[in-house]
Amino acid sequence: MISEKFESLSDEALFALADKMGLDLPPGLERVFVTEEILGALEEDSRERRSSSDAPFHIEEKKFSGPELDDFDACLDAAPCLERSYNETMIRAIARDPSWAFAYWDLGEAERSALRASEGASGLFLRVTELAEEDGLKPDHFDIPVADDDNQWYINLPRSKASYRIELRVRGEGRSRVLARSTAVAVPRLALDEGAVRDRKTLALLSLSGLHALDIEPQAESNPRRILSGPDEE
Amino acid sequence: MHKGYLALVLNAHLPFVRQPEYPRFLEERWLFEACAETYLPLLRVFRRLEADGVPWKLTLSLSPTLCAMLADSLLGERFLAYLDSQAELAAKEVGRVGADPVFGPLARMYAELYRQDREDFEEYYGRDILGAFDYFYKKGRLEIITSAATHGFLPIFRESVEAVSAQIETALVAHRRAFGKHPAGFWFPNLGWYPGLDEVLRAYNIQYGIVTTRGALLGDPTPRAGSFAPVQTPAGLTMFIRDAAATEAVWAESSGYPADAAYRDFYRDIGFDLPLDYVGPYVGDGPTRIYTGFKYWAVTGHTDQKRPYDPELAAAKAGEHAAAFLADRLSSSKEASALLDRPALMVCPYDAELFGHCWFEGPLWIESLFRQAAAGSASELKLVTLGEYLRLFPENQVSTPEFSSWGSGGYAEVWLDGANDWIYRHVFKAIDRMVELAERFPDETGLRERILNQAAREVLLAMGSDWALLMRAGKSSSFARKQVEDAIADFNRIYEMLCSNTVHTEWVTRLEKRNNLFPEINYRIFRKKR
Numbered sequence: 001m002i003s004e005k006f007e008s009l010s011d012e013a014l015f016a017l018a019d020k021m022g023l024d025l026p027p028g029l030e031r032v033f034v035t036e037e038i039l040g041a042l043e044e045d046s047r048e049r050r051s052s053s054d055a056p057f058h059i060e061e062k063k064f065s066g067p068e069l070d071d072f073d074a075c076l077d078a079a080p081c082l083e084r085s086y087n088e089t090m091i092r093a094i095a096r097d098p099s100w101a102f103a104y105w106d107l108g109e110a111e112r113s114a115l116r117a118s119e120g121a122s123g124l125f126l127r128v129t130e131l132a133e134e135d136g137l138k139p140d141h142f143d144i145p146v147a148d149d150d151n152q153w154y155i156n157l158p159r160s161k162a163s164y165r166i167e168l169r170v171r172g173e174g175r176s177r178v179l180a181r182s183t184a185v186a187v188p189r190l191a192l193d194e195g196a197v198r199d200r201k202t203l204a205l206l207s208l209s210g211l212h213a214l215d216i217e218p219q220a221e222s223n224p225r226r227i228l229s230g231p232d233e234e
Numbered sequence: 235m236h237k238g239y240l241a242l243v244l245n246a247h248l249p250f251v252r253q254p255e256y257p258r259f260l261e262e263r264w265l266f267e268a269c270a271e272t273y274l275p276l277l278r279v280f281r282r283l284e285a286d287g288v289p290w291k292l293t294l295s296l297s298p299t300l301c302a303m304l305a306d307s308l309l310g311e312r313f314l315a316y317l318d319s320q321a322e323l324a325a326k327e328v329g330r331v332g333a334d335p336v337f338g339p340l341a342r343m344y345a346e347l348y349r350q351d352r353e354d355f356e357e358y359y360g361r362d363i364l365g366a367f368d369y370f371y372k373k374g375r376l377e378i379i380t381s382a383a384t385h386g387f388l389p390i391f392r393e394s395v396e397a398v399s400a401q402i403e404t405a406l407v408a409h410r411r412a413f414g415k416h417p418a419g420f421w422f423p424n425l426g427w428y429p430g431l432d433e434v435l436r437a438y439n440i441q442y443g444i445v446t447t448r449g450a451l452l453g454d455p456t457p458r459a460g461s462f463a464p465v466q467t468p469a470g471l472t473m474f475i476r477d478a479a480a481t482e483a484v485w486a487e488s489s490g491y492p493a494d495a496a497y498r499d500f501y502r503d504i505g506f507d508l509p510l511d512y513v514g515p516y517v518g519d520g521p522t523r524i525y526t527g528f529k530y531w532a533v534t535g536h537t538d539q540k541r542p543y544d545p546e547l548a549a550a551k552a553g554e555h556a557a558a559f560l561a562d563r564l565s566s567s568k569e570a571s572a573l574l575d576r577p578a579l580m581v582c583p584y585d586a587e588l589f590g591h592c593w594f595e596g597p598l599w600i601e602s603l604f605r606q607a608a609a610g611s612a613s614e615l616k617l618v619t620l621g622e623y624l625r626l627f628p629e630n631q632v633s634t635p636e637f638s639s640w641g642s643g644g645y646a647e648v649w650l651d652g653a654n655d656w657i658y659r660h661v662f663k664a665i666d667r668m669v670e671l672a673e674r675f676p677d678e679t680g681l682r683e684r685i686l687n688q689a690a691r692e693v694l695l696a697m698g699s700d701w702a703l704l705m706r707a708g709k710s711s712s713f714a715r716k717q718v719e720d721a722i723a724d725f726n727r728i729y730e731m732l733c734s735n736t737v738h739t740e741w742v743t744r745l746e747k748r749n750n751l752f753p754e755i756n757y758r759i760f761r762k763k764r
Contacts, residue, residue: 063264082723094650097643097644097645191452
């Protein structure tokens with residue numbers, strides 16, 4: 001099956017696969033030798049995985065005892081065969097951890113055409129705005145320029161335990177226009193607040209619970225970057 | 235007087251991997267290996283404990299996809315075929331190494347394992363593993379709880395209350411169908427929790443869940459008892475807190491019990507050591523090497539020279555580790571109880587498949603744990619199920635745990651990563667469209683209702699967290715990607731059929747037969763929550 005898959009690959013794809021695997025092959029090498037090199041490298045990976053097996057205990061993964069060469073299968077057809085766009089203008093944001101949110105967006109064909117036709121347009125950008133607790137907008141925000149063919153971004157957020165809203169905007173003629181706006185995305189707390197616990201009994205119980213190993217004791221914000229107002233003012 | 239309470243919790247789960255269109259399918263082995271090496275051996279442990287009158291208590295989450303597969307007759311047939319194939323390989327192995335004083339007994343041990351599995355499954359349980367667990371549920375030894383329908387990582391879907399509710403409601407219906415009861419507890423897949431989930435769960439009369447120590451300690455306000463007592467959210471959901479030290483003892487990659495040099499090595503397997511034409515017929519006839527389950531070597535430690543596996547030495551070590559685990563918990567509970575107004579509780583949740591499949595001696599460790607807890611100084615620790623504890627101590631400090639999970643990093647990094655983030659664009663779109671369909675067609679009957687129900691199944695399948703995990707781990711990632719793509723593509727085809735008012739009955743019927751989980755699903759679970 002593997003050799004059949006190799007046969008179905010073009011020379012270019014075969015070399016691309018070798019390159020992806022970190023193999024340094026001379027240009028123009030015969031297909032049969034490229035194939036041998038790739039199979040040899042895969043076998044080497046398998047051996048390494050087995051010989052280093054004593055220390056790591058990948059329990060979740062062990063449940064799924066898949067084929068050793070599955071990485072290779074994944075290399076062969078990398079792109080999902082689903083639609084890239086659903087022809088709608090939207091943005092969605094998902095909290096990942098205290099410091100990062102993931103946003104993806106899409107533009108409807110009509111919007112894309114309008115952008116292409118608009119001579120003054122100077123590009124898309126994301127505006128990240130921290131929300132006040134009562135859900136009103138704080139004046140601070142920052143902007144992230146994105147390319148027309150981008151459709152997702154991991155956003156590093158300045159403060160944990162806060163809520164943000166992400167807008168997809170387009171800039172033009174000194175002003176910007178909102179194309180889509182996410183719902184509020186709440187990122188979690190990174191650490192205990194300074195002075196949150198003063199009771200000695202509670203401190204002792206937290207310590208017994210493993211507080212020190214969790215790396216959540218009160219600390220200065222790990223990412224102290226302040227939100228700066230973007231250059232674009234409405 | 236008890237110095238503390240100990241609650242062992244196992245989460246048994248596998249994604250839906252039924253592939254009826256293929257005579258044999260590699261990923262179905264996940265189920266067969268878990269049945270042969272974890273579920274059936276655990277049931278034998280329970281039977282031995284019962285026979286010896288040992289009091290034991292365990293909370294067990296059986297996920298809805300696992301329940302669907304354990305109840306499936308085709309997979310039951312295939313499991314028997316797997317056991318027969320393993321028995322045949324065992325016989326070959328006995329022929330190959332039977333005369334060897336070291337490896338011969340090990341080959342015979344495997345022959346006995348698969349013989350016993352077959353006898354239990356076919357004759358003792360009548361192919362009904364769920365019924366076997368239900369027996370101990372009804373006896374009050376096991377408390378069986380449920381989890382999200384397809385193990386969706388719920389914090390990622392928090393924006394869609396319809397999707398989260400659909401995961402929960404489908405699970406509850408499946409649980410009642412399997413066990414005839416409403417579960418008291420709910421296992422958050424991967425312990426993935428977010429503030430607000432409690433309101434959804436309380437609306438379905440769920441009483442409790444489990445969170446990580448990190449999530450609980452970062453809660454608002456900070457729990458006064460640390461992890462030694464549950465908290466209760468403002469919505470009234472009791473949140474048990476994972477004991478970090480107990481987790482580390484069993485779960486830690488390099489220092490946990492399963493990494494001890496005496497135990498059987500998981501990775502060194504004849505599937506990789508013997509010629510492919512010898513093992514090939516038992517691993518699916520493919521060109522790739524996979525684990526066969528026949529392993530002859532001990533973990534050994536940091537050396538190239540592996541030591542042969544010694545079952546007696548390993549069993550003795552499992553007993554020692556059970557004693558050490560109980561001694562450590564007793565010591566912690568004494569220290570914590572002195573600071574509390576009630577005996578400390580230690581909640582120890584693990585993946586069930588760790589025991590037996592990954593850690594071969596795991597079931598023996600559990601058996602030894604229960605036996606030792608019932609005798610000697612360890613009897614100062616009382617074993618409880620989570621429901622029992624809640625009946626004893628219904629009042630708990632009000633606190634809302636922070637968004638958290640047991641994945642690497644403690645939040646959502648595992649399920650939202652460069653390797654898998656592409657899925658959410660499609661899955662959220664399918665959710666939005668499913669909500670739209672449920673609103674547009676609230677009163678369908680007959681064929682159109684069947685089609686809508688299948689659409690709901692496909693959306694739930696696409697939400698499964700295992701696919702994202704596998705993509706990130708690079709294991710069976712092409713299979714995982716295909717599961718998401720197929721579910722989304724099938725859903726989109728149904729959506730287009732319904733929007734254009736055309737129906738391909740034959741295709742839908744085929745899809746129903748293929749993805750036949752949740753027979754009682756009602757697509758209206760996706761209606762907007764008002």
